[in-house]
Amino acid sequence: MKKITSLQIRNMAIGLVVAVVFGTIGNYVGYSVMPLDTIPGMLILYAITLLGYLLSAVMPGNMPDMVYVSLIGVLMAIPVNPLSPYVVEHVGKVQLLAVVTPILAYSGLVIGRDWGAFRKLSWRAVIVGIVVICSTFFWSVFISELLLPISQGLLG
Amino acid sequence: MEQNKSIEAFTPWKDWKFHGVIILVCILCELIGAIPIDITENIRVTLLPLLYAMVITTALYLFKKFPLVDKKHEGSASFMMNVTCLILMAKLGINTGNAIDSIAEASLPVIFSNFGDALTCLIALPLGLLLGMDREVIGLTFGCSREGGIAVCEGRYGSKGSEFRGVMGMYIVGTVFGTIVIGLLTSICSSMGIFNLSSIAIAAGCGSASMSSAGIGTLALMHPESEDMISAMATASNLISTAIAIYAAIFIALPLAEWEFKLLYPILSKSGREERKKAKAAAKSGEKN
Known part of the structure; x- marks a missing residue:
């Protein structure tokens, strides 16, 4: 069992409020979804996240909180769950990109901090890294093109 | 542990x-909005607010000077990155649950493409050696720039080795350029019109969390009608890979990279060739004595 203090729970709860405000503003500015329409979905996301965070502390095994959060999200939305249509409808109004933009805005600071280490690695690592990413990507596309029909056949 | 530290260090009212x-940065970027750039008639690249942010x-x-x-x-x-990532995970979880049927379809290709990822070092490793890299390569x-890869590499070589510097370098390249590269690749592939949308979505999930969100974002913008399917496939691919990639790395990719390094280092790398000459000379003088 992981130990989490009440201070950590409080900070998580406050941090989530900040994230919800960010997402609501982003959803309004970038995608013209009115805040009143966004808020129910955001509250659902808030509850799922906090619940997942608390579960990761209570449950045995040192699983990362992300696993629990994503799992609860899945369980809330699978068609078997009677709440699913309600959850899917409201969370659907929260645009994915409105949630992602703040993450990358914050990550800019981390990148700036590691800038020195990054410059030392120089252009060679960049070239090799990009080749790795491209080959992984194309390999994955080709394999999926080949195997998707097979697995669709197996399931259907 | 580190995560707990950052939670306690959080002081919302102070910062x-x-x-x-x-x-303000987010608002500005969302106001600018996505900028589609047409490179050729059917290859479109979309710059997203997340990138400007x-x-x-x-x-x-x-x-x-900006304090x-x-x-x-x-x-x-x-x-805050941690917290917003959790919100994103909840949102992605809901997208996944809503499209659970198409995810079952994705599992087979994702498993195979992960074990195939091991083969990508066949192309990239010789290139790194040609560019004069040592064991970092x-x-x-x-x-492919995954959080799990760092852990595997740290466990095998320790955090002071040059291999570890390499994996961190890859992670930084992935975070800085990977988002752009994945965005470009997904938009190029989907505007070519040869591949299935689901195949591209599976491939978009191949890297770290930020890479796959850039891929999902680009694809969802180009095909807004299938946003759920796209994010479900890419998230499933990302989740299944997180579990499998570690084993693929330990049992296939790392041993393969080691073997390839031993084979090619004396041939392709400049310092490797010099070492081989020295070793030969040493062997010769040893024979004479």
Whole structure:
């Protein structure tokens, strides 16, 4: 069992409020979804996240909180769950990109901090890294093109 | 542990100016909106607000005269990244649950493409050696900028080895350029019109969390009608890979990269060739004596 203090729970709860405000503003500015329409979905996301965070502390095994959060999200939305249509409808109004933009805005600071280490690695690592990413990507596309029909056949 | 530290270091009211700057950056970027650039008639690249947001904050940090984004906000920033990532996970989980049927379809290709990822070092490792790299090249090429890869590499070579420097380098390249590269690749592939949308979505999930969100974002913007399917496939691919990639790395990719390094280092790398000459000379003088 992981130990989490009440201070950590409080900070998580406050941090989530900040994230919800960010997402609501982003959803309004970038995608013209009115805040009143966004808020129910955001509250659902808030509850799922906090619940997942608390579960990761209570449950045995040192699983990362992300696993629990994503799992609860899945369980809330699978068609078997009677709440699913309600959850899917409201969370659907929260645009994915409105949630992602703040993450990358914050990550800019981390990148700036590691800038020195990054410059030392120089252009060679960049070239090799990009080749790795491209080959992984194309390999994955080709394999999926080949195997998707097979697995669709197996399931259907 | 580190995560717990950053949670305790979080003081929202103390760093409110910093968070204010971040929200202003987000608002500005969302106002600019996505910019589609047509490279050729059917290849379209879409620059997303998330990309400008990252560039702007990095610039603000590097611009020393701007005190509101500074090293002292590191704790707040990594904590908030953590929190927003959790919200994103909840949102992605809901998308996944809603499209659970198409995910079952994705599992087979994702498993195979992960074991195939091991083969990518066949192309990238010789290139790194030609560019004059040493053992860093092993860490750099055995996997595709994943959080799990760092852990595997640290466990096998320790955090002081050059292999570890390589895997960290790959992670930074992935975070800085990977988002752009994945965005480009997904939009190029989907505007070519040869591949299935689901295949592209599976491939978009291949890298770290930020890479796959850039891929999902680009694809969802080009095909808004299938946003759920796209994010479900890419998230499933990302989740299944997180579990499998570690084993693929330990049992296939790293041993393969080691073997390839031993084989090619004396041939392709400059310092490797010199070492071989020296060893030969030493052997000769040994024979004479």
